[in-house]
Amino acid sequence: MSCGGCCPDRPIVTDEVCLNWEFNCDGTDRTIWEADGNVIKPFGTVTVLVENSCDGVEVRVNDTLIATLKEGQSFSKTFHSLKKVAIKCKTALKTTETPVTSTGICCGKLCMTVHYKKC
Numbered sequence: 001m002s003c004g005g006c007c008p009d010r011p012i013v014t015d016e017v018c019l020n021w022e023f024n025c026d027g028t029d030r031t032i033w034e035a036d037g038n039v040i041k042p043f044g045t046v047t048v049l050v051e052n053s054c055d056g057v058e059v060r061v062n063d064t065l066i067a068t069l070k071e072g073q074s075f076s077k078t079f080h081s082l083k084k085v086a087i088k089c090k091t092a093l094k095t096t097e098t099p100v101t102s103t104g105i106c107c108g109k110l111c112m113t114v115h116y117k118k119c
Contacts, residue, residue: 010040010117017114022107025054025089032110033085040117046085047076047111054104058088082114 021032035042050057050069059067059075062083067075068090089106 012115012117015112015114015116017110017112019110020107021087021110022105023087023089025091025104025106027088027091029060029086029088031084031086033112035083035116038119040119042082042114042116043078043080044082044112044114045076045078046082047074048085048087048108049074049111050106050108052108053089053106055090057106057108058090060086060088082112085110085112
């Protein structure tokens with residue numbers, strides 16, 4: 001059975017996602033955004049800004065490493081498929097000259113423009 005042109009397509013919805021994130025620099029991957037299961041083919045632009053970091057921040061989109069950023073850096077890219085965005089605050093390496101006594105804090109912002117169709 002074919003619908004042909006009897007029904008209009010579902011409209012594309014656009015959401016703006018803006019959030020601050022803050023984590024310990026302990027090397028743990030943390031999901032900061034995940035697509036709702038009731039949306040169809042989310043896509044859009046992801047921007048990550050690192051305001052403070054211990055030894056860099058790894059940004060993963062859909063479980064793929066897309067950027068490693070230092071304090072003051074940002075990254076922006078448009079993706080044709082968005083399922084999840086994760087952040088890993090890398091732990092500063094211990095050396096004999098600079099021993100690390102605490103894990104520290106990294107923080108920044110996530111800004112996204114996400115387009116999708118709702119079921």
